[in-house]
Each structure stands twice: as structure tokens, then as C-alpha cells.
Amino acid sequence: MGTVYLIGAGPGDPGLLTVKAREVLETADVLIYDYLANSEFLSYAKPDAEILYVGKKGGDHTLPQDKINELIIEKAREGRSIARLKGGDPYVFGRGGEEAEELVAAGIDFEVVPGITAGVAAAAYAGIPVTHRDFTTSVCFITGHEDPTKEKSGHNWAVYAKSTSTLVFYMGVKNLPMIAENLIKNGRDPETPVSLVRWGTRCTQQSFVSTLDKVADEAERLGFKAPSIIIVGGVCSLHDKLGWFEKKPMLGKGVIVTRAREQASGLVSTLGKLGACVHEFPTISIEPMADYEPVEKAILSLAAYDWLIFTSVNGVKYFWQQLDEIGLDSRILGGLEIAAIGPATADALREKGIKPDFVPEKYVAEGVVEGLLEKGIKGKKVLIPRALVAREVLPNELEKAGAQVEVLPVYETRLSNNDPEPIRAALKSGEIDYLSFTSSSTVQNFFELISAEEFKQYKDSVKIACIGPITAKTLGEYGFSPDVQPEDYTIPALVDELVADSAK
Missing domain, CATH: 3.30.950.10 (Tetrapyrrole methylase, C-terminal domain)
Structure with a gap:
């Protein structure tokens, strides 16, 4: 026999889920959830967990209560751990008491994890x-x-x-x-x-x-x-x-976030705290390289370089993973000058114990080139750990300035396999107010998943937010122009512009 956990999911704000409830969700073999339980909680389930919806909405029962009871007992008799996730608290108008009685009658162990009730x-x-x-x-x-x-x-x-x-x-x-x-x-x-x-x-x-x-x-x-x-x-x-x-300044405003899931958490969290209804739709997936032998060779030859330039947080992440893989750490960077293309990348370096020697005022490749020219990049040997496919402005301009540049792919970006249907449904129902883009690749991949022709019908109802001019230029190739664009090309500045625009 397995154990059944009758879990209160709280009234909807995912931050109100208890620590114990999350611990159970992360380890359960089967997750059975209700209509009022926030679907975001499903992301806590382990990859091989069986997830079953048994919600009841306005008299429309996916399963009647007696069938829900039978399902819980059936799964428990398979010897698996069952997370029975219910909105609010299971014992406050949640019919948890009835389910507990059925479990007792069936001789199945259970525990109750109380939740915060809506009342x-x-x-x-x-x-x-x-x-x-x-x-x-x-x-x-x-x-x-x-x-x-x-x-x-x-x-x-x-x-x-x-x-x-x-x-x-x-x-x-x-x-x-x-x-x-x-x-x-x-x-x-x-x-x-x-x-x-x-x-x-x-x-x-x-x-x-x-x-x-x-x-x-x-x-x-x-x-x-x-x-x-x-x-x-x-x-x-x-x-x-x-x-x-x-x-809250953005309460109820629907915002599509197209950043890769690995990068989106900060933006999603910030918008959520401002009251926005965030629709995560990662159009990019960040993947490791199939072969890291060239990266290891470059790391072992770092003494031959003068500058190491990081253009993204992911570049820092995957470069350091390879350092660790071959038994090295930040000490191998001694003697190198290090640049970061923007504040987020600079923060990622600081977390590794590295204070960047240069962060440009303008957070695009062109700004990096301008600043490095002033620092005398001519004749210097430069290594740029980055994505396999990326804009070539930085290496090309550095080479024009007389630098010896080597591009080192440490990860690659691919088109996400996310299902676009939930986003289509949200667009059709009028739930979306803003579509946000944080890079050219998010633009390109979004329109791979939802065509520009299809999106044109929402041109008057959905505003487009771009992080900067390069992203906006790519957007223009699809026949659109940004409605929201910050002067500083950063996520905090983009959020500030969204807040200001939503107040209009």
C-alpha cells in the first residue's frame, strides 16, 4: 500500500503553498489535482510522476466524488505515493474528510497537509x-x-x-x-x-x-x-x-514572457510581484554542446589570451561547468582581463568570484566594442565563450579594430518544443496585454511557433515590448514595431517601462 497525502494548495497565489506541501509534491509518484489548485504547482512534480486532473468547475465534473475516491484508492494500492492536491484547505469545504474516511475504510495510510483557506x-x-x-x-x-x-x-x-x-x-x-x-x-x-x-x-x-x-x-x-x-x-x-x-501596478495585466526558461525566472518573478498574470512561453531552449573537447582545449590554453569576453549569463554558466569538469576553478583566469556585456552577466561573474574589468554603458555588442577600443584592444588576443549561433557584430568589429578573436561555443540555443495552443487560447480570450521579447532569437522563434500573419489580428489589442534596438530591428523584419522599449537595455528597465505603460 502507498501513502496518500491530502494536501491543501491554498487559494491560488503559488507563494502561499506550504513548505511541507511542496516537499510532498516533489517526491510523490502520482499527483491528483483539482480545478482550484494552481496549475503552476504541477511544475514541482518529479519528471516521471503521473499527473491526473479531476477538477470540478461550476457543476461540470471531470470525475464525480465517488470516482475520485476510487481513483485515489486504486493508485495507492499500486504501492505508490499519492499527492491529492486540493484548492484551499482539504478539511474546509474541500471534501477531504470524506476522502480520508474512504482511505480508512480501505486500510490505506494517509496524512493531511493543511492549506491556507480562501476565507x-x-x-x-x-x-x-x-x-x-x-x-x-x-x-x-x-x-x-x-x-x-x-x-x-x-x-x-x-x-x-x-x-x-x-x-x-x-x-x-x-x-x-x-x-x-x-x-x-x-x-x-x-x-x-x-x-x-x-x-x-x-x-x-x-x-x-x-x-x-x-x-x-x-x-x-x-x-x-x-x-x-x-x-x-x-x-x-x-x-x-x-x-x-x-x-499593484500591473494587476491583471497579461504578459507573455518568451525568454528561455533558464533565464526567465527573474523576469517572471518580478512581473508576478507587480501583479501581472505571467504566461511563460519559452521560445528558446538552452542546450549543452554535443562535444566539449574544443572548450577544454581553450581553457587549458587560457594563458595565451589577453581578454575573456562573456556575452551572456549562459556563457558564464557553461564555461564554469567545463572548468569544474576538468578540475579547475577561477584561479586559472589570473592574468586575464575579463569583460561582461551587461549587468546580469557581470553579476554572474561576481558570483564566481570574478570582478569584471569592463562592463559597457550600452549593453549591446556595439557598446562593448566602443569601450574596448578605448582600452587598447588592438593587437590583443580575445576569447569569447558564447552560443553556437549568435550575432557576429562583436567578433567582426573587434577584428576590424586589430584584435585576434576566437569564438568559443559553450552552449547552443534551439527552437523550443513548447505547445503554442495555451498561448493561442489566451490571445483569443483577450487575456494578453503585452508580448515581451528580450533578444532577436526570441522574436524569430516566437514567429516560428505562432506566425506573424496569425499574430497580426492582435496588433491593436496586444502591445509588444522589446528590450532594445537590436531586438526591435528583428521585430521589424516581421512587420511589427515595439510599443514599449527602455532606454537602458536591461530587464529591470524593461519592467519599469511596462509598469509605466500599464498606468496610461
Whole structure:
């Protein structure tokens, strides 16, 4: 028998997943997940894990609950470790208790990994503390959607109406008129503040505050649908004062990030912290070289060179991997002058204990050439560890300046095999506001996966952001021009321009 872990995934913000939950996801043999569990969590699964979706959305059940129970038991009986991932907390309207009972009956070991429930987290992200001593000392979690097969309702509307507790209704947006009516009919003040929070803690979060007698009409006017929680009580009056999440400058803005996955984490994280809905679509994959013998020969001959020029973080990464492979370290670079084409590459070198001798003011090959000319590159022997295929401006211009240049491929870039269909769907549904490019190759590969002709239909609705003029020039070859382009050719500058543009 395997062990089943009933895991609470939290309300949606991937940062709210617990450390223990992630540890289980990283080691489980089978991952069974729900509609409300953020799909980003699937990336934590080990490569050979079996991943099964059993979500329920608005009454559309991929699998009914009894079949989900059978599936969990079946997989556990195969002797495998099962991560049962559920939105929120498994024991707060997550039917985790029912699944646990089935596991006990089947004689299968299980553990519960609690998660942060939406009734607390979504409220907090909307600026509503569910308890506050100026308003209430208790909170009551209530289902807004009872089991329709029950003979008698479990609700005691008279108690709810007279309670001083904050009332938090889950899964109740369809029944909002009935909920408001029953509370008022049983004595709750019609002027009681009420808030709805939709997609709480996610980049698509929306919320508003109304009063008990008007909230149903307001929700209908604003188009609020599931998944939403309903909060009833005086604490809702703090929504505007304490709200913080919906003030994020890029909240809800859909941004496609086309950088290689190895490089994209910083950009993805920064945009996410600003509230953007980031759609990762790596158009490039970074791959090692098939043969590293030329790299090893060059490393062993470093004493013959005057300058070592790195043009990317990946160049640093793969060069150092080969240093380590042959039992060497940074000490072999003693006597060499070292240049980095930009601040990110310079930081990668500093992490290796190397302070670059030269970083240009303009972070493109042309800027490097200009600066190195001033440093007297003429007659010097230069080694450039870089991608197998890259722009030839730097080596060509250095050679024109009288340098002896050797290009050393230490990795190669290839067209990613990512499925473009999710991005197509997001474009069609209007979820995308920006398409970002950070190199010429991201442009070329994007239009390999989604043709320029196809993308033209979104020209008026999706803005294109380019990191610099070289990337913009490549974009122009496909018939487009950038809407957003920073003066400094760096990721932080690109993000600043996106923030400024989204505020317009």
C-alpha cells in the first residue's frame, strides 16, 4: 500500500503553498489535482510522476466524488505515493474528510497537509481582516452551496442573522440573492457591509463592497461569478482602507514572457510581484554542446589570451561547468582581463568570484566594442565563450579594430518544443496585454511557433515590448514595431517601462 497525502494548495497565489506541501509534491509518484489548485504547482512534480486532473468547475465534473475516491484508492494500492492536491484547505469545504474516511475504510495510510483557506487569505488580500476587535471577535465559515441531496438544510439563518461574527460564505455567488434575503428576513441590518472577492490572491482578483440589501444587484451588474467568497460584517468597511493587493501596478495585466526558461525566472518573478498574470512561453531552449573537447582545449590554453569576453549569463554558466569538469576553478583566469556585456552577466561573474574589468554603458555588442577600443584592444588576443549561433557584430568589429578573436561555443540555443495552443487560447480570450521579447532569437522563434500573419489580428489589442534596438530591428523584419522599449537595455528597465505603460 502507498501513502496518500491530502494536501491543501491554498487559494491560488503559488507563494502561499506550504513548505511541507511542496516537499510532498516533489517526491510523490502520482499527483491528483483539482480545478482550484494552481496549475503552476504541477511544475514541482518529479519528471516521471503521473499527473491526473479531476477538477470540478461550476457543476461540470471531470470525475464525480465517488470516482475520485476510487481513483485515489486504486493508485495507492499500486504501492505508490499519492499527492491529492486540493484548492484551499482539504478539511474546509474541500471534501477531504470524506476522502480520508474512504482511505480508512480501505486500510490505506494517509496524512493531511493543511492549506491556507480562501476565507482567510482572499479576505486578507482584499484588505479585510476576518476578525478585528473594533468589529468582531469571531468568524464563521459557511457553505453557500449545500449538498442538494440533503433532506434538511444545515443552515440556521436566525443564528447567522443575529450573530456578531464575521460570516464567510464559500461557493455561494449563485445563491447570493437567497443568502442576503434570508439574513435580512431573520433580522440582519440591510445596511450591513458585504464584500465579494473573486479569484482571491490571484493576479485576476477582483473585489467590491456593498450592503446586504444591494449586494446581489451589484454582483450581477459587475458580472461576479464563481469562484467568489462572500464576506458579511463590519470588517468589510476596512476594504478600501486596508486593501493592498489590488493596488499593484500591473494587476491583471497579461504578459507573455518568451525568454528561455533558464533565464526567465527573474523576469517572471518580478512581473508576478507587480501583479501581472505571467504566461511563460519559452521560445528558446538552452542546450549543452554535443562535444566539449574544443572548450577544454581553450581553457587549458587560457594563458595565451589577453581578454575573456562573456556575452551572456549562459556563457558564464557553461564555461564554469567545463572548468569544474576538468578540475579547475577561477584561479586559472589570473592574468586575464575579463569583460561582461551587461549587468546580469557581470553579476554572474561576481558570483564566481570574478570582478569584471569592463562592463559597457550600452549593453549591446556595439557598446562593448566602443569601450574596448578605448582600452587598447588592438593587437590583443580575445576569447569569447558564447552560443553556437549568435550575432557576429562583436567578433567582426573587434577584428576590424586589430584584435585576434576566437569564438568559443559553450552552449547552443534551439527552437523550443513548447505547445503554442495555451498561448493561442489566451490571445483569443483577450487575456494578453503585452508580448515581451528580450533578444532577436526570441522574436524569430516566437514567429516560428505562432506566425506573424496569425499574430497580426492582435496588433491593436496586444502591445509588444522589446528590450532594445537590436531586438526591435528583428521585430521589424516581421512587420511589427515595439510599443514599449527602455532606454537602458536591461530587464529591470524593461519592467519599469511596462509598469509605466500599464498606468496610461
